[in-house]
Amino acid sequence: xxxxxxxxxxxxxxxxxxxxxxxxxxxxxxxxxxxxxxxxxxxxxxxxxxxxxxxxxxxxxxxxxxxxxxxxxxxxxxxxxxxxxxxxxxxxxxxxxxxxxxxxxxxxxxxxxxxxxxxxxxxxxxxxxxxxxxxxxxxxxxxxxxxxxxxxxxxxxxxxxxxxxxxxxxxxxxxxxxxxxxxxxxxxxxxxxxxxxxxxxxxxxxxxxxxxxxxxxxxxxxxxxxxxxxxxxxxxxxxxxxxxxxxxxxxxxxxxxxxxxxxxxxxxxxxxxxxxxxxxxxxxxxxxxxxxxxxxxxxxxxxxxxxxxxxxxxxxxxxxxxxxxxxxxxxxxxxxxxxxxxxxxxxxxxxxxxxxxxxxxxxxxxxxxxxxxxxxxxxxxxxxx
Amino acid sequence: xxxxxxxxxxxxxxxxxxxxxxxxxxxxxxxxxxxxxxxxxxxxxxxxxxxxxxxxxxxxxxxxxxxxxxxxxxxxxxxxxxxxxxxxxxxxxxxxxxxxxxxxxxxxxxxxxxxxxxxxxxxxxxxxxxxxxxxxxxxxxxxxxxxxxxxxxxxxxxxxxxxxxxxxxxxxxxxxxxxxxxxxxxxxxxxxxxxxxxxxxxxxxxxxxxxxxxxxxxxxxxxxxxxxxxxxxxxxxxxxxxxxxxxxxxxxxxxxxxxxxxxxxxxxxxxxxxxxxxxxxxxxxxxxxxxxxxxx
Numbered sequence: 001x002x003x004x005x006x007x008x009x010x011x012x013x014x015x016x017x018x019x020x021x022x023x024x025x026x027x028x029x030x031x032x033x034x035x036x037x038x039x040x041x042x043x044x045x046x047x048x049x050x051x052x053x054x055x056x057x058x059x060x061x062x063x064x065x066x067x068x069x070x071x072x073x074x075x076x077x078x079x080x081x082x083x084x085x086x087x088x089x090x091x092x093x094x095x096x097x098x099x100x101x102x103x104x105x106x107x108x109x110x111x112x113x114x115x116x117x118x119x120x121x122x123x124x125x126x127x128x129x130x131x132x133x134x135x136x137x138x139x140x141x142x143x144x145x146x147x148x149x150x151x152x153x154x155x156x157x158x159x160x161x162x163x164x165x166x167x168x169x170x171x172x173x174x175x176x177x178x179x180x181x182x183x184x185x186x187x188x189x190x191x192x193x194x195x196x197x198x199x200x201x202x203x204x205x206x207x208x209x210x211x212x213x214x215x216x217x218x219x220x221x222x223x224x225x226x227x228x229x230x231x232x233x234x235x236x237x238x239x240x241x242x243x244x245x246x247x248x249x250x251x252x253x254x255x256x257x258x259x260x261x262x263x264x265x266x267x268x269x270x271x272x273x274x275x276x277x278x279x280x281x282x283x284x285x286x287x288x289x290x291x292x293x294x295x296x297x298x299x300x301x302x303x304x305x306x307x308x309x310x311x312x313x314x315x316x317x318x319x320x321x322x323x324x325x326x327x328x329x330x331x332x333x334x335x336x337x338x339x340x341x342x343x344x345x346x347x348x349x350x351x352x353x354x355x356x357x358x359x360x361x362x363x364x365x366x367x368x369x370x371x372x373x374x375x376x377x378x379x380x381x382x383x384x385x
Numbered sequence: 386x387x388x389x390x391x392x393x394x395x396x397x398x399x400x401x402x403x404x405x406x407x408x409x410x411x412x413x414x415x416x417x418x419x420x421x422x423x424x425x426x427x428x429x430x431x432x433x434x435x436x437x438x439x440x441x442x443x444x445x446x447x448x449x450x451x452x453x454x455x456x457x458x459x460x461x462x463x464x465x466x467x468x469x470x471x472x473x474x475x476x477x478x479x480x481x482x483x484x485x486x487x488x489x490x491x492x493x494x495x496x497x498x499x500x501x502x503x504x505x506x507x508x509x510x511x512x513x514x515x516x517x518x519x520x521x522x523x524x525x526x527x528x529x530x531x532x533x534x535x536x537x538x539x540x541x542x543x544x545x546x547x548x549x550x551x552x553x554x555x556x557x558x559x560x561x562x563x564x565x566x567x568x569x570x571x572x573x574x575x576x577x578x579x580x581x582x583x584x585x586x587x588x589x590x591x592x593x594x595x596x597x598x599x600x601x602x603x604x605x606x607x608x609x610x611x612x613x614x615x616x617x618x619x620x621x622x623x624x625x626x627x628x629x630x631x632x633x634x635x636x637x638x639x640x641x642x643x644x645x646x647x648x649x650x651x652x653x654x655x656x657x658x659x660x661x662x663x664x665x666x667x668x669x670x671x672x673x674x675x676x677x678x679x680x681x
Contacts, residue, residue, distance in 0.1 A: 106487060106491060106570055106571070108570055108571070108600045108601065108602075109600075109601050109602075109605060111491060111494050111495065111571050112491070112495065113491070142495055143488065143491040143492045143494075143495050144492055144495045144496055144499065181488055184486055184487075184488055186487060211486050211487050211488070213460065213484045213485060213486045213487065214486035214487075214488070216460065216461060217461070217486075245628075245631050245633070247628065255544070256544055257542060257543050257544025257545065258542060258543075258544075258568060258597075258633055258638060259540075259541070259542020259543060259544055259545035259546075259568070259595070259597055259623050260542070260544035260545055260548060261633070262542075262597060262598070262623040262624040262626075262627055262633050262638070263545060263548075263621075263623040263624075263664065263665055265624075265626045265627065266623060266624065266625045266626050266647075266663070266664060267664045268626075269625065269626045270663055270664060275626065278627075278631075278633055280633075311544045311547050311548050311551070312526070312547075313512070313524060313525060313526045313529070313543070313544065313547045342548075342551060343526065343529060343547060343551065344526045344528065344529070366666060367548075367664070367665065367666060368664065368666055
């Protein structure tokens with residue numbers, strides 16, 4: 001789960017990481033009220049989960065209430081790379097002397113933590129990695145050991161941060177690491193990490209990705225989860241507890257298992273179609289799950305056909321077949337359905353379905369055949385034979 | 386032969402008395418696996434369909450001589466269960482638990498590496514391992530596998546593992562061992578571990594490798610294949626059409642920046658001499674063709 005900047009900063013603050021005083025605002029009036037409270041000058045910042053906000057005009061300096069009103073009015077509702085701005089973060093402006101970069105993430109090939117620190121912050125770190133790789137000082141951290149202040153102190157010196165900033169930066173990195181680990185982040189990134197003209201180090205931005213697998217030990221995350229889905233289809237699927245991602249095509253996909261679902265998208269693409277979604281119903285393909293899945297796909301107006309691709313391992317295909325039959329009784333589906341059922345008890349499952357098959361519910365023996373049929377149906381609207 | 390497990394492997398199930406543990410543990414036993422015990426601190430002294438339940442892994446090992454463990458416990462308790470098994474001297478641990486926090490996995494992996502270098506962890510979040518006719522630890526349905534070799538399978542995805550088994554079994558091509566390494570960011574056993582074992586196994590004559598988007602495991606495997614594998618490898622990578630930045634079900638299946646795309650993985654594999662297929666069916670067909678060409 002990606003946090004907005006304002007959420008990330010609130011999270012940082014819980015771990016003692018210094019951030020600028022600020023507050024969130026959903027309206028122009030709220031923005032002015034926050035600014036009046038913290039004092040001028042302030043920065044009005046669009047809250048969207050995408051980089052390049054500044055260039056798009058989503059970050060503006062304001063010296064007084066009128067300027068806050070003007071900028072907040074312009075930025076709210078603005079479209080930044082497909083993300084509409086619904087919320088602002090208003091914070092006290094900083095006099096920046098230097099901009100750094102700091103982050104912690106998992107080094108997957110080596111299965112340890114990777115810290116990255118650079119004195120060249122404020123720009124895309126991917127760009128620095130290409131143009132000046134030596135400016136990024138990487139630190140491998142053993143997850144069973146962690147990061148102590150002595151190591152962080154050496155690290156900031158190696159990265160050649162301003163000497164006046166080093167002690168504060170080292171302390172902050174230990175706090176950021178703490179946030180990364182105890183806070184169960186997949187990514188904790190500050191860009192820029194600033195050193196102000198009055199010699200203070202603090203986080204000017206916050207990019208935090210939370211590991212949703214750790215949700216069970218972070219009840220405090222719940223407040224953030226409702227702002228997650230921007231696609232109405234995804235919001236509906238989430239409500240029903242389905243693992244769904246909306247895409248652009250016209251073939252609705254239901255599969256069991258993430259790998260098979262991904263593979264189903266690929267095969268649909270290979271035979272000339274485009275998937276409308278990714279939907280993994282997991283192991284328990286019973287009537288309730290199948291009904292929920294069909295409801296979500298049925299609500300998508302761009303869907304022209306539905307491809308149900310099930311490989312029964314532990315999930316028995318006869319149970320899946322019963323689930324499909326029951327789901328069709330409960331939901332009125334507007335698109336034709338192509339079934340491919342294989343694996344454990346496939347013969348029994350197909351037998352159960354036989355009497356229910358018609359030109360709106362067809363079965364194909366293999367994944368490829370089913371994909372071809374579903375794509376043909378998406379094109380003709382169900383008349384394919 | 387087979388890799389990691391065989392007909393002599395004695396297995397205990399941690400979480401045998403839970404719903405999933407009972408279901409899969411008994412299924413594995415019924416397949417012919419030597420499931421010699423279960424562990425459940427609160428239900429020690431009882432049994433699950435004839436399988437005795439012990440209070441701790443240590444006790445279960447002492448009583449049964451088990452060398453492998455099947456961990457089927459919920460995410461908050463999974464890492465402790467894995468480490469308990471390692472401490473009790475278990476050499477091979479299969480953990481199917483889905484939803485373990487990445488930091489717990491990272492700590493677990495590095496603790497095993499440092500303190501228990503002789504213990505191999507398979508998973509978490511994996512379907513398990515099956516050596517057809519000999520041993521099945523995990524959730525794979527035994528009847529889709531075919532004994533007798535000559536193909537070794539290694540896969541990052543559960544249902545695609547079944548699909549791969551099915552494609553081969555239907556053509557009468559058997560498997561030595563099929564290993565599901567799981568789709569999490571910190572797998573205990575990776576592609577290279579399995580490729581190395583298959584290369585060393587005299588009965589495995591060819592290998593099928595099923596990858597997916599995210600991370601760089603497939604690229605690393607490609608480099609290994611190029612330098613160390615003499616046996617033919619067929620591969621399929623799922624997620625060619627996956628959009629960047631979206632997790633496709635598995636915590637590990639995410640394309641970040643320019644990294645982890647299916648395209649890059651397929652190119653790396655092709656450059657290493659691997660036969661790359663565009664879908665699981667084609668992968669099966671190509672594998673069958675290679676096996677026939679080898680005269681097996």
